[in-house]
Amino acid sequence: MDTAATLHYARRLGSVALGSIITLVASMSQASQPDPYLRPAVVPASSDNQFSQARVELGKSLFFDPRLSGSKWISCATCHNPALGWSDGLPTAIGKDMKVLHRATPTILNTAYQKRQFWDGRARTLEEQALGPIVAETEMNGNLDEVLERLAAVPGYVKLFDSAYPGEGITKNTLAKALANFERTIVSTESPFDRWRKGDRNAVSESAKNGFKIFVDEEKGRCVLCHQGFNFTDNGFHNIGLKGNEDPGRFAQVPVKILKGAFKTPTLRDVAITAPYMHNGAYNTLAEVIEHYDRAGEDKNEIPDPNMRPLQLTSQEKADLVEFLKTLTGRPLRVSVPSLPQ
Amino acid sequence: MRAWLGKLSLSMSILFMMVWTNQAAAGEYEIGQNKKRFTVNGKKVDVLRINVGDTVRFKNEDPFYHGIYSVSDISTFELGAFRKGQSRSVSFNKAGKAEIECAVHADMYMVIEVNAITATKSVNKRIQAAQ
Numbered sequence: 148m149d150t151a152a153t154l155h156y157a158r159r160l161g162s163v164a165l166g167s168i169i170t171l172v173a174s175m176s177q178a179s180q181p182d183p184y185l186r187p188a189v190v191p192a193s194s195d196n197q198f199s200q201a202r203v204e205l206g207k208s209l210f211f212d213p214r215l216s217g218s219k220w221i222s223c224a225t226c227h228n229p230a231l232g233w234s235d236g237l238p239t240a241i242g243k244d245m246k247v248l249h250r251a252t253p254t255i256l257n258t259a260y261q262k263r264q265f266w267d268g269r270a271r272t273l274e275e276q277a278l279g280p281i282v283a284e285t286e287m288n289g290n291l292d293e294v295l296e297r298l299a300a301v302p303g304y305v306k307l308f309d310s311a312y313p314g315e316g317i318t319k320n321t322l323a324k325a326l327a328n329f330e331r332t333i334v335s336t337e338s339p340f341d342r343w344r345k346g347d348r349n350a351v352s353e354s355a356k357n358g359f360k361i362f363v364d365e366e367k368g369r370c371v372l373c374h375q376g377f378n379f380t381d382n383g384f385h386n387i388g389l390k391g392n393e394d395p396g397r398f399a400q401v402p403v404k405i406l407k408g409a410f411k412t413p414t415l416r417d418v419a420i421t422a423p424y425m426h427n428g429a430y431n432t433l434a435e436v437i438e439h440y441d442r443a444g445e446d447k448n449e450i451p452d453p454n455m456r457p458l459q460l461t462s463q464e465k466a467d468l469v470e471f472l473k474t475l476t477g478r479p480l481r482v483s484v485p486s487l488p489q
Numbered sequence: 490m491r492a493w494l495g496k497l498s499l500s501m502s503i504l505f506m507m508v509w510t511n512q513a514a515a516g517e518y519e520i521g522q523n524k525k526r527f528t529v530n531g532k533k534v535d536v537l538r539i540n541v542g543d544t545v546r547f548k549n550e551d552p553f554y555h556g557i558y559s560v561s562d563i564s565t566f567e568l569g570a571f572r573k574g575q576s577r578s579v580s581f582n583k584a585g586k587a588e589i590e591c592a593v594h595a596d597m598y599m600v601i602e603v604n605a606i607t608a609t610k611s612v613n614k615r616i617q618a619a620q
Contacts, residue, residue: 262596365552372553381525381553383593403592405556405570453554453570 184344186377190259190331193274196324198331201311206329208307208485209322214297215281217288218243223280223326226252229482232420233333238428242286249394251428254421257414259331262382266410266426267397273327278319291319298322303488335416336477343474351474358471361464368468370440372454379415379475385452386410388444389429396426409452419476433469441465516543519576520589520599522557523550527589527599538602541584545601548576556592563587563603 181187192198209215213222221243226235233254235241240252250266258264264276281289298304299317311328312321340359342350361368375381384397386408397406410426424430430439439445443455460468518539521528528534528550539545547557549571557577558567563585568577570593581587584605591597 268595381594382596384595385593397592401558401592401595403556403558403567405567406592409593453572 182344182377184377185341186335187260190334192259192331193272193324193327196274196328198328199311201307202325202328203332204485205304205307205311206325206327208304208488209326210329211485212487214301214487215287215289215294216243217290217293221287223287226280226286227255229480232256232417234421236422238423240286243284243288246285248285250426251423253413254417255330255333256421257333257335257378257416259334260378261380261411261414263411267400268384268411269400273330274323277323277326277330291322295319295322301488307488333480335414336480338416338475338477340471340474341477352470354467355470355474357464358467358469361460361468362471367458368460368464369454369456369458370468373412374415380412383412384409385412385454387425387439387452387455388446389425389427389439390445392427392446394427415472415475417476417479419473420479433472434465437465437468516540517546518543519546519548521548521550522555522591522597525551525591525594525597527597534599536600536602538604539581540604540606541582542580543603544578544580546576546578549573554593555597557589558592559587559589561585561587567592 190198196202210223210227213220213225215222226240227233228235233256235252237252239250240248242248253266258273258276262271264270264273265279270276270279278291280286281294282291295317298308304317308315308317308321308325311325315321339350340355343356361370362374363371365372373381373383373385384406386392386396386406387410389408392408394410395407397409397411398404400406418424418433422431422433424433424436430436437460440455441458441460443457444452516539518537519529520534520537521531523531526533529537537545547555547568549555550573552573554570554572556568556570559565559579563583564579564581564587566579568579571577581601581603584603587601587603589599589601
């Protein structure tokens with residue numbers, strides 16, 4: 148029963164006292180509505196891959212283990228480096244044989260909450276995603292059968308897999324599930340923005356508060372049209388008019404015209420430590436990113452994203468937006484590098 | 490000759506009535522895009538059942554744009570990007586299932602089940618009911 152219906156029911160009963168009590172309960176109920184900008188209490192997990200200490204431990208070992216690659220010297224952590232915001236600090240990734248690739252390494256922070264994985268969303272779940280870079284010829288260039296044989300020859304892994312997934316063996320499935328289980332533990336920590344939302348007025352500056360106001364203003368900043376909720380993403384795909392973008396992006400997966408050159412809206416959590424920005428690493432600073440949106444992108448020949456239009460923000464408003472974005476960065480997760488199983 | 494003309498006139502009248510009734514029988518439905526959900530009368534909808542010949546109007550009620558499309562055996566279309574307050578209409582002329590998605594927001598998904606009840610059958614049903 149919603150608040151209005153509850154009050155109506157109370158009034159019909161003609162009981163002022165009851166009405167007052169229900170008003171109090173209703174207001175408490177409203178107050179307990181979760182703040183959409185605060186992280187949900189529970190990290191989602193796959194129904195057939197629930198969290199367990201053993202699974203996370205196994206996934207972590209695999210994540211840092213270069214034996215998953217063809218060359219045996221590239222691990223997931225080579226590009227998704229926890230010291231660099233779970234990315235690599237490069238405009239675009241470096242793959243096999245030091246070849247520079249075409250897309251930036253996305254942070255894996257908060258991927259647990261994402262509805263699609265990869266820049267072009269070609270995987271729905273982390274389990275689907277996990278094996279992709281391992282077998283990609285330009286990335287880790289691993290042969291899965293060989294990788295699984297290699298892992299099965301390591302007694303430490305036999306023990307870890309058996310503990311994490313008893314009776315399931317060392318398979319593509321358990322390899323993917325273990326990696327996904329670990330990746331779901333890489334979540335953002337409480338940031339100054341979160342403390343402000345929880346009521347600490349001094350947690351962020353006045354400039355940042357104004358920046359948030361601009362950010363959520365659908366007419367002024369318009370950022371919220373794509374960057375929504377606690378993870379600041381609509382899990383959607385947009386072409387934001389980056390200069391020289393010839394990558395088809397999402398269009399290669401879903402050939403609908405408006406998806407030409409469109410990429411997934413990234414999270415803005417910990418955004419201060421995940422530069423460079425955009426799918427092609429076009430910008431080094433948040434100020435450059437704000438300038439991009441202020442002028443509604445570079446390439447007007449591309450199909451324009453209707454959410455974008457020139458914003459005509461003042462210098463102060465742009466600075467406020469940057470200040471706000473910085474408040475989304477929390478204390479880095481404490482991660483110890485595992486001793487790899489032998 | 491007069492009798493023949495009379496029969497022709499009657500046939501034409503029936504044909505006209507069938508065409509007219511046929512048009513009247515075609516239904517129109519509105520599906521909202523609201524908070525990244527497909528809705529009917531404000532409520533989330535997963536499946537909408539319509540008849541062959543019916544038209545569905547997709548109306549964006551969100552402050553951001555949507556891009557509705559379908560790649561299905563009975564209907565393939567993309568409606569482009571449209572903003573809040575704008576709408577696009579699609580007629581479904583084959584029976585079967587059409588999967589409806591938003592290109593921008595990949596989790597928006599619903600099915601339109603198009604029943605093979607043709608408008609002619611509807612007319613027949615109405616005529617029978619009238620008798």
